[in-house]
Amino acid sequence: MNIYKATEENIKKAASFILEGKTVVFPTETVYGLGADGYNPEACARIFEIKERPRFDPLILHADCAENARKLFSYVPEKALRLMQKFWPGPMTLVLPKADNISDIVTAGLKTVAVRVPRHPVALSLIKAAGRPVAAPSANKFGRLSPTTAIHVAEQLGDGPAIILDGGRTTVGVESTIITFYENKPVLLRAGGLAAEEIEEELGEKVMRPVISGDSLPSAPGCLKKHYAPVAEMKIIKRGDKTEKDKNTAYMAFSEPPEDCGEYGIVRILSAEKNLCEAAANLFYMLHELEKAGIKKIYAEEMPHTGLGLAIMDRLKRGSVK
Ligand code: TXA
Ligand code: MG
Numbered sequence: 001m002n003i004y005k006a007t008e009e010n011i012k013k014a015a016s017f018i019l020e021g022k023t024v025v026f027p028t029e030t031v032y033g034l035g036a037d038g039y040n041p042e043a044c045a046r047i048f049e050i051k052e053r054p055r056f057d058p059l060i061l062h063a064d065c066a067e068n069a070r071k072l073f074s075y076v077p078e079k080a081l082r083l084m085q086k087f088w089p090g091p092m093t094l095v096l097p098k099a100d101n102i103s104d105i106v107t108a109g110l111k112t113v114a115v116r117v118p119r120h121p122v123a124l125s126l127i128k129a130a131g132r133p134v135a136a137p138s139a140n141k142f143g144r145l146s147p148t149t150a151i152h153v154a155e156q157l158g159d160g161p162a163i164i165l166d167g168g169r170t171t172v173g174v175e176s177t178i179i180t181f182y183e184n185k186p187v188l189l190r191a192g193g194l195a196a197e198e199i200e201e202e203l204g205e206k207v208m209r210p211v212i213s214g215d216s217l218p219s220a221p222g223c224l225k226k227h228y229a230p231v232a233e234m235k236i237i238k239r240g241d242k243t244e245k246d247k248n249t250a251y252m253a254f255s256e257p258p259e260d261c262g263e264y265g266i267v268r269i270l271s272a273e274k275n276l277c278e279a280a281a282n283l284f285y286m287l288h289e290l291e292k293a294g295i296k297k298i299y300a301e302e303m304p305h306t307g308l309g310l311a312i313m314d315r316l317k318r319g320s321v322k
Pocket of ligand 1: 028118138
């Protein structure tokens with residue numbers, strides 16, 4: 001297998017692969033990313049091939065600091081500056097008007113570009129060593145579960161990338177929160193690892209949440225109705241709802257095991273402490289476990305719609321679309 005421990009030496013090697021136009025996998029605090037030179041359109045095209053991702057779905061550029069991130073935008077509103085200062089490095093992506101030198105393959109032809117500064121030390125060292133923005137979507141096949149370990153990546157992408165840097169299990173466990181601005185108001189394009197409430201607190205105003213498709217608010221082309229899907233069928237239920245129970249079914253609870261717990265094939269608890277950050281960190285990891293165990297049907301309990309619960313519910317909803 002193509003997995004190497006994320007030592008200083010291997011990070012350097014990965015950076016040189018990036019400069020040669022190859023793709024490399026690296027850990028971030030959210031999920032593992034499949035990275036390539038953000039200034040090399042051919043290398044970026046390779047990302048789409050390996051992921052089997054449609055070209056209309058733009059990539060996120062990763063920078064090593066806010067100052068370098070700003071160079072990728074042609075215009076940064078005051079409110080975005082405040083968010084950068086407060087939440088970078090961290091699980092927040094900003095979508096703003098792109099600088100002239102950003103290629104169409106990165107933005108899928110849009111006039112805006114998505115940028116974030118990750119918090120993971122391996123990601124930061126890699127971007128620094130490459131000396132350029134690293135384009136990186138989550139390192140999974142398009143539409144499948146996002147990877148929170150190097151093994152998850154290898155299972156889906158095999159030898160596609162030149163190297164997979166293993167930095168252990170990711171801590172946030174769901175993708176970054178994506179924010180843009182519409183008429184100078186903040187808009188949530190994707191719920192993620194930074195709670196929308198924290199952004200609202202910083203800006204002192206509500207973050208708009210586009211829910212109705214076809215409304216005039218901007219949207220993220222990649223946030224499709226069906227996404228983040230385990231191979232098994234998934235159904236969101238409320239506690240106490242009737243379910244099938246046999247060895248092929250699994251129950252994913254928020255904090256307490258269900259009644260008749262022993263009759264399911266597998267039961268997983270996202271956070272016994274009812275901690276939504278812990279639940280988010282466990283979500284994809286546990287879904288990968290159920291997938292690997294060959295579970296056919298997953299019953300996932302509805303989560304609170306606040307804090308990181310919003311990101312979890314978003315993944316559960318998209319994952320349960322047939
Ligand atoms: O946490 C994360 O964000 C991870 C790690 C690797 O950084 N990356 C990630 O990338 O989740 P990806 O490609 O799986 O998701 C990026 C999302 C897609 O839904 C895409 O449509 C949206 O960002 N996006 C990118 N550029 C955009 C733009 N200019 N306007 C609107 N949405 C954009
Ligand atoms: Mg993804």
